[in-house]
Each structure stands twice: as C-alpha cells, then as structure tokens.
Amino acid sequence: MNNENTLLSIQNISKHFNDSKAVDGLSLDIYENEFFALLGSSGSGKTTLLRMLAGLETPTEGQILLDDKDMVPVHASKRPVNLMFQSYALFPHMSVEQNIAYGLEMERMERSLIDKKVQEMLEIIQLEKMAKRRPDQLSGGQRQRVALARALVKKPRLLLLDEPLGALDKKLRSEMQLELKRLQHEVGITFVIVTHDQEEALVMADRIAIMRDGNLLQCGTPQEIYEHPKDRFAADFIGEMNFLPGVVQGDSIIASSKRKISVMSTNGFEDGESVVAAIRPERMSLFLENAENSIEGKVHTSAYHGMDILLHVSTEFGEKPISVRVPIHSVGDKPFKAGDSVTLYWYEKDTRVFANK
Numbered sequence: 293m294n295n296e297n298t299l300l301s302i303q304n305i306s307k308h309f310n311d312s313k314a315v316d317g318l319s320l321d322i323y324e325n326e327f328f329a330l331l332g333s334s335g336s337g338k339t340t341l342l343r344m345l346a347g348l349e350t351p352t353e354g355q356i357l358l359d360d361k362d363m364v365p366v367h368a369s370k371r372p373v374n375l376m377f378q379s380y381a382l383f384p385h386m387s388v389e390q391n392i393a394y395g396l397e398m399e400r401m402e403r404s405l406i407d408k409k410v411q412e413m414l415e416i417i418q419l420e421k422m423a424k425r426r427p428d429q430l431s432g433g434q435r436q437r438v439a440l441a442r443a444l445v446k447k448p449r450l451l452l453l454d455e456p457l458g459a460l461d462k463k464l465r466s467e468m469q470l471e472l473k474r475l476q477h478e479v480g481i482t483f484v485i486v487t488h489d490q491e492e493a494l495v496m497a498d499r500i501a502i503m504r505d506g507n508l509l510q511c512g513t514p515q516e517i518y519e520h521p522k523d524r525f526a527a528d529f530i531g532e533m534n535f536l537p538g539v540v541q542g543d544s545i546i547a548s549s550k551r552k553i554s555v556m557s558t559n560g561f562e563d564g565e566s567v568v569a570a571i572r573p574e575r576m577s578l579f580l581e582n583a584e585n586s587i588e589g590k591v592h593t594s595a596y597h598g599m600d601i602l603l604h605v606s607t608e609f610g611e612k613p614i615s616v617r618v619p620i621h622s623v624g625d626k627p628f629k630a631g632d633s634v635t636l637y638w639y640e641k642d643t644r645v646f647a648n649k
C-alpha cells in the first residue's frame with residue numbers, strides 16, 4: 293500500500309490531435325509505492341496519458357512532475373520510467389536470463405553486478421529453474437513474468453503497463469492479477485496500469501482513476517468507487533447496477549408507480565428533481581430482515597452462475613427488469629421459473645441517488 297508521498301504529479305495535462313482532445317486538462321497525483329489503475333472505455337484517453345508519462349507523446353500543455361522534476365522536456369530514454377507493452381516483446385533467440393540482462397548490458401554495467409541483479413529478479417518471478425530457456429519454451433504466464441523482470445531489473449521509479457494481461461486467457465489472467473500485485477508489493481515500485489476491465493482494476497489496484505472523454509471522472513480506492521460512485525456513469529461502469537427512476541420528495545424517492553423508496557441521502561437533489569435510485573444486484577435479496585425497501589415482482593429470467601443465481605425480475609419500477617444476485621446457500625437447489633412471484637428487499641443504506649440523465 294502507498295504511504296501517500298506523491299511520486300508523480302500530473303498537472304493540467306492535455307494532448308490534442310488536430311481537433312480531437314485525447315486528454316483534456318487532466319490533473320492527478322500518484323503516490324510512491326502505489327498500484328494505480330487507469331480505467332476507462334475505449335477512446336477515453338488512457339493510452340495517450342500513459343504514453344505522455346513514458347515520453348512517447350509530447351503534451352499539448354501541462355506538466356508531469358516526477359520526484360518534483362518536470363519530465364516533459366526529458367527524453368523518454370532518460371526518464372526513470374519503464375513502459376511494458378501488451379506484446380511482451382521478448383527477444384526470441386535469447387534465454388530468459390539474457391532477456392532480463394539485456395538492458396543492464398546496454399548500460400555497460402559490470403558483469404558480476406548484472407549476474408547478481410538477474411538472479412535477484414529470477415527469484416522474485418520464481419523462474420530460477422528456467423533461466424536457460426528461450427521464450428518459446430515458456431507458457432504465456434511465464435513469458436509475462438520475464439517481461440516484467442526485464443522491465444523491473446533497472447529499478448525504474450515508475451513502471452507503466454498498458455493492458456498487460458490482455459493476451460492471456462481468463463483463468464491465467466486472474467492468476468496473473470494476483471501475481472502482479474504480489475510482485476509490485478515485493479519490489480516496492482509504483483505501477484500504473486491501463487485497463488478497460490473494471491474487475492481487474494478492482495482486484496489489483498490500491499487506487500483507480502476512471503477516465504472519460506480525456507478527463508478524470510473519479511479517483512479513489514476500489515471500495516470508495518464501488519460504494520460511492522460519483523455519478524450514474526461511474527455507477528454503471530464499475531460493477532452492475534439497477535437504476536429505478538423517480539422524483540425526490542423530502543428524504544425519499546417517489547417512483548413513477550407512486551411507490552416510495554427510502555434512501556439515506558438524496559445527494560443534494562431538491563424536491564421534484566428527476567433522479568434514479570441505484571442499487572447493486574448483490575445488495576438486493578429475497579430474504580432480508582428490517583429492510584426499509586421492498587417490491588413484489590415476477591421472475592423474468594433465471595441464470596445459474598455456480599456461486600449465485602442471477603434473477604431478472606419484472607416489477608412496477610419500469611420496463612427494465614431488476615437484476616438480483618441470489619447466493620446459492622440461501623436458496624439451496626430450488627430452481628426459479630419464469631413467472632414465479634418473488635419479493636425483493638434492500639436497505640436504504642445500499643441505495644444511491646443520481647441525476648436521471
């Protein structure tokens with residue numbers, strides 16, 4: 293975890309390509325020893341920002357301070373920063389240890405020191421026994437670890453990773469997410485990772501920045517962002533969310549069916565304003581004591597997911613069925629059929645309120 297010393301301060305940075313504003317006046321601080329994720333949909337400017345940090349793209353305006361020094365005038369090769377691409381770009385004719393040693397040899401480092409550093413990295417990535425193999429004799433996950441070792445052996449202040457797990461299959465991907473986190477912790481170097489996969493960002497990052505249209509929509513810990521998304525877009529982007537439309541009245545929301553939805557806070561909205569009440573599917577339940585909110589409905593579809601059953605329930609709250617995740621242990625092996633009557637319960641503390649737009 294970070295100790296909240298600022299390592300990198302991005303100040304009002306922009307990159308305009310002709311008339312397209314890829315990054316547009318973005319400011320952000322990244323801490324020492326932090327695992328930071330830039331998350332956003334395609335075209336939101338993540339890669340452009342990363343490339344500016346690496347020195348592969350010159351900002352139209354703004355500053356990038358690393359250890360209080362402006363990096364913008366500094367050539368990519370002179371920055372204490374390393375960028376790892378999705379295609380690991382290992383040298384196919386070289387062994388694992390030669391691949392890791394390459395950057396240090398280019399610096400003409402003394403042989404014994406190179407050997408020591410390579411050995412250290414091999415231990416960290418747990419591939420000591422495969423030091424003599426060539427990349428084509430390794431699995432995808434092992435190749436990935438070699439690429440990481442190669443990027444880390446020169447001990448950059450900052451490691452930038454652009455969709456590093458994009459090429460891996462789902463199972464290996466989740467293994468490598470944990471492995472990357474472990475590695476980052478062990479080497480104590482700040483990682484900035486670009487991903488469009490919200491689950492990946494939640495699992496790996498100490499903090500996440502959600503980017504939208506070249507700017508920062510929200511920045512916070514995974515829990516802050518999941519529990520308190522800034523607006524409807526962020527709520528929809530991270531995890532799943534039900535949105536029930538209505539208008540504010542006092543400290544409640546009145547749905548179009550006139551039914552009252554209790555909320556903890558109307559989030560600054562005034563009486564009569566058009567809003568949505570937002571509730572995550574796993575925070576709704578078929579059995580919940582003392583829940584302030586409930587609604588009857590009919591099962592529209594039911595899908596078995598192993599850990600839980602995902603129900604889509606038609607209610608008076610609108611055309612779109614409400615999604616509910618029902619843990620298997622709470623229903624046993626009792627199947628649901630379309631048309632079954634159910635009642636959904638949820639607490640007001642789990643209900644957020646956003647503008648309806």
Ligand SMILES: Nc1ncnc2c1ncn2[C@@H]1O[C@H](COP(=O)(O)OP(=O)(O)OP(=O)(O)O)[C@@H](O)[C@H]1O
Nearest residue numbers: 309312314332333334335336337338339340341488
């Ligand atoms: N070299 C370029 N010339 C012109 N426009 C560009 C260039 N690079 C990026 N853009 C534009 O800038 C915007 C942001 O692109 P960027 O690649 O940074 O987004 P991204 O969030 O990384 O998307 P993805 O997840 O698809 O890679 C896009 O509209 C893109 O078309």
